[in-house]
Amino acid sequence: MSKRLVVDWIKCDAHGICAELFPERVRLDDWGYPIVDGRAVPSALMAHARRAVTACPTLALHLERADDA
Amino acid sequence: MSQRRPRGAAAPRVPGPEGLPRLLAAPCATHAEHLTRYGALPALRGRSERAGLIAEVEASGLRGRGGGAFPTGRKLRAVADGGRSPVVVANGAEGEPASHKDSMLMRRSPHLVIDGAIVAARAVGAETIHFVVDRADTPARDVLARAMASRAAEMARPEAWRLVELPSRYVAGEESALVNFVNGNEARPVTVPPRPYERGVRGRPTLVQNVETLADIALIARYGATWFGTVGTNDEPGSVLTTVLGAVGRPGVYEFASGSSFETVLGAAGGSLATTGAVLVGGYFGSWLTPADASALALAHGVLRRGGATLGCGVVVALPPESCGVAETTRIARYLSSESAGQCGPCVHGLDAVAGALEALAAGHAAVGTLADLDRWLGDVAGRGACHLPDAAVGFVRSARRVFAADFDHHERHGACVHAQRPPVLPLPDPATRDWSFR
Numbered sequence: 001m002s003k004r005l006v007v008d009w010i011k012c013d014a015h016g017i018c019a020e021l022f023p024e025r026v027r028l029d030d031w032g033y034p035i036v037d038g039r040a041v042p043s044a045l046m047a048h049a050r051r052a053v054t055a056c057p058t059l060a061l062h063l064e065r066a067d068d069a
Numbered sequence: 070m071s072q073r074r075p076r077g078a079a080a081p082r083v084p085g086p087e088g089l090p091r092l093l094a095a096p097c098a099t100h101a102e103h104l105t106r107y108g109a110l111p112a113l114r115g116r117s118e119r120a121g122l123i124a125e126v127e128a129s130g131l132r133g134r135g136g137g138a139f140p141t142g143r144k145l146r147a148v149a150d151g152g153r154s155p156v157v158v159a160n161g162a163e164g165e166p167a168s169h170k171d172s173m174l175m176r177r178s179p180h181l182v183i184d185g186a187i188v189a190a191r192a193v194g195a196e197t198i199h200f201v202v203d204r205a206d207t208p209a210r211d212v213l214a215r216a217m218a219s220r221a222a223e224m225a226r227p228e229a230w231r232l233v234e235l236p237s238r239y240v241a242g243e244e245s246a247l248v249n250f251v252n253g254n255e256a257r258p259v260t261v262p263p264r265p266y267e268r269g270v271r272g273r274p275t276l277v278q279n280v281e282t283l284a285d286i287a288l289i290a291r292y293g294a295t296w297f298g299t300v301g302t303n304d305e306p307g308s309v310l311t312t313v314l315g316a317v318g319r320p321g322v323y324e325f326a327s328g329s330s331f332e333t334v335l336g337a338a339g340g341s342l343a344t345t346g347a348v349l350v351g352g353y354f355g356s357w358l359t360p361a362d363a364s365a366l367a368l369a370h371g372v373l374r375r376g377g378a379t380l381g382c383g384v385v386v387a388l389p390p391e392s393c394g395v396a397e398t399t400r401i402a403r404y405l406s407s408e409s410a411g412q413c414g415p416c417v418h419g420l421d422a423v424a425g426a427l428e429a430l431a432a433g434h435a436a437v438g439t440l441a442d443l444d445r446w447l448g449d450v451a452g453r454g455a456c457h458l459p460d461a462a463v464g465f466v467r468s469a470r471r472v473f474a475a476d477f478d479h480h481e482r483h484g485a486c487v488h489a490q491r492p493p494v495l496p497l498p499d500p501a502t503r504d505w506s507f508r
Contacts, residue, residue, distance in 0.1 A: 008260050009413035010455050029449045031418040 002040035004066040005049060011060035018061050022052035040066035083108035085292030089300060090324045091308055092284050096177050100219050103180040110184050111290050113191040122192040122290055123149060129294035130306045131286070135160060135242075135279030136354060136382045138370040141286065144276065147266050149193040151274030157195045158251060158270065159186045161213070161280040162203040162235040164242040165352045166404075166496045167384045170310035171280050173322040175202070175209040178284060179216035185283025186230075187223060188290045193276055197229055199251050201242075204234035205504060237504035239353075239408035243456045244277045246410070255507040257410040258456035281310050301327035305369045309380070313338040315387035315494050316345055328372070331363040334385050346390035347472050349495070351381025353401050354461040356468035357394065378468070386495060393488040394473035395480050397495050398466060399427040404497050405462040410507065416459040419450035423466060430477065433485030440481050444470070 005025055014032035024045055025037045041049045041063070053061045083106070086094065097103040113119050127142025148155045159182060161171045175182055186198045200217070202210045214232055224230055233251055235241050241256035248269045250256035269275025278286075285307055289297050298306035305327045311334060314320045318339025325334060331350075332342050342348070342360040349357055350366075356378040358366065366372050370380045388397065406420035426443040429435040447470075451463045470477060479486055498504070 007453070008455075009415065009453060010260050012414060014414050029415065029419070030422070030446070031414060033414040033418070033453070035449060035453070 002043075002066045003046075003049070003063040004038055004040050005036045005053075006038075006062050006064050007034055007036060008060045008062065011058045013058050013060070015057050017055045017057065018052040021055055022048045024048065026052065034061075085288065085296040087299075089308055089326060091288060091300065092174060092181065092281065092310060093177055093322070093324045097180060100180055100216070103178075107181070107184075107288075108291055110188060110287070113188065113290075119149075119192050119194070122188060125294050126192075126286060126289055129285075129289045129297040130304070131282065131289065131297065132305065132370060133279055134281035134285070134310065134383065136351075136379075138380060141278070141282055144266060144278070145189065145192055148195075148274045148276040151267065153273050155193050155195040155274040155276060156270040157186055157190045157193070157198045158247060158265075158275055158277045159198060159200045159280055159283055160242060160244075160247060160277055161209065162201050162206075162237075162242045162247070163382065164203065164237070164239045165354070165382055165384065166498055167312060167314060167349075167352050167386060168382045169312050170322045170383055172203070172206050172209045174281055174284060174310060176212045179213050180220075181284040181287045182213070182280045183216055183220060184287035184290070185278075185280075185285070189276060189278060189283060189286055193274075195276065196225065197270075198224075199231055199233050199270065201233045201235050201247060201251070203237050203242075205237045205502070210234065236506050236508065237498065238410075238507060239405065240410050240456055240458050241507065243458075245456065247277060248275055250507075257412060257507050258458075260455045302369055304371055309368055309383050311368065311383040311385055313340075313385050313387075314496065315349075316340055316389040317387055325368055327369050329368045331366065331368065331385065334368055335387055340387050344390070345387040346392060347388045347394055349384070349386040349388065351379040352384035353405060353465055353495075354457075355379050355381040355384065356464060357388075357398075357472040358468075359472050362472075379464075388494055391488055392491055392494055393431070393476065393486055394469055395427070395476050395486070396431045396489040396491075397493065398469035398473070399424070399431040400493055400497065401495055402427050402462060402466055405458065405465070409458060410456070413454040413459070415450050415453035419446055419453075420459060420462050422446050423450065423462065427466070430480045431485065431489055433480060433483075433489070435481050437481070440477060 019026045019028045026034045123145045131141040132138040161175050163171050236256050243258050244265050246256045246258045248265045251270050265275040301307045308324045309327050348363040366376045403424040406424040409416045447463050450459045
């Protein structure tokens with residue numbers, strides 16, 4: 001089952017760790033908030049995605065089922 | 070289509086009104102007068118009558134009139150199937166400074182709104198109704214409160230319905246913010262899912278429905294889906310309450326058949342596309358259209374959607390040809406930025422940057438590259454918030470970039486145009502009495 005990254009914007013505090021750990025799918029805007037690529041994460045990159053999710057200090061990054069996959 | 074008869078009700082059965090107006094008929098001073106005009110409200114006794122009402126609303130094709138245009142029947146069914154004693158929230162708080170239609174409807178036909186809430190509550194099996202009004206809208210609150218008091222006997226318990234006065238904030242009327250406030254918290258949006266229809270007031274499945282939608286439900290319950298479709302288009306039956314403002318002789322709230330042309334809409338208010346520089350449709354959640362765009366579209370959700378616009382809450386503003394679209398857009402963008410609930414970074418910082426770039430452009434002291442920055446920020450901010458405020462602001466400004474493209478270029482290259490100092494057309498809250506609280 002494929003998954004994609006989503007951000008809980010109320011929780012996100014612009015620590016930017018997600019972009020450091022997973023630049024393949026996350027870049028930062030001018031204020032340090034993540035701009036995530038909403039497409040399904042390929043299985044080859046899944047370990048990186050999981051690491052970014054786990055490392056988020058505010059638990060704002062999630063993997064959810066990708067409906068469009 | 071099922072035929073329902075009021076049982077045991079004193080009021081006679083009367084035929085549905087022909088043509089328009091149907092929602093904004095002359096006011097009825099009392100509930101008795103209201104019953105004489107519209108007939109009794111079906112009692113919806115038993116499971117099959119309740120299911121029949123939901124089927125009738127589904128068959129009617131009614132869509133939510135608060136801005137989301139979600140199919141009403143489907144929402145009713147989702148809440149009815151959610152179990153756990155649902156709750157109904159009647160949303161009459163507009164939040165949108167350019168919109169007055171819900172306030173007008175509640176003052177003019179409070180009993181239709183109440184009828185709709187009662188019928189919707191019976192249909193989904195709810196025992197509690199919250200009527201929400203903007204706390205600055207004391208006229209609507211007073212009329213609704215009196216109407217509710219006169220019908221207290223219709224509720225099983227007096228505490229089964231209550232009037233909630235919502236802070237006058239732009240995002241407070243958003244479903245999740247509204248439910249959060251009813252639950253005793255601040256009127257700020259929360260992260261969804263779960264959406265209110267899944268888990269809302271006190272954790273129960275909650276039907277949040279705009280008051281105009283409820284008034285339509287009240288009419289469908291009495292006269293049926295076929296009658297409902299005698300006005301409007303096949304795709305989108307019914308009438309649309311519309312606030313018409315700007316370069317028109319008689320600004321105000323009008324009731325139009327869904328699918329009416331914008332020439333009809335402006336004409337009814339004493340204006341015309343020929344004397345209009347641009348048209349704002351859908352309020353500050355909406356988009357600017359050129360008069361040519363507008364003449365090819367119509368007052369209906371689907372048509373506007375296909376044209377890259379939205380019906381929103383039914384606001385139509387005619388911008389006079391001599392007004393500056395850049396200056397008008399800038400004022401609204403700053404307002405929307407200042408109405409951010411302050412919870413989501415891209416909204417807080419992105420909308421502020423967008424408004425700042427627009428202010429520099431409107432005032433004529435924008436550095437070279439400001440338009441490029443503006444366009445990049447618009448691309449970055451879209452879709453990145455708990456609620457749709459950032460998306461709405463971006464859609465609004467992007468439509469301005471298209472419709473007023475030449476004016477933007479002029480402002481960046483040569484400074485402010487001669488029209489930028491004209492009196493503002495789009496309404497904003499009075500700074501002296503503005504509500505800054507979410508509590």
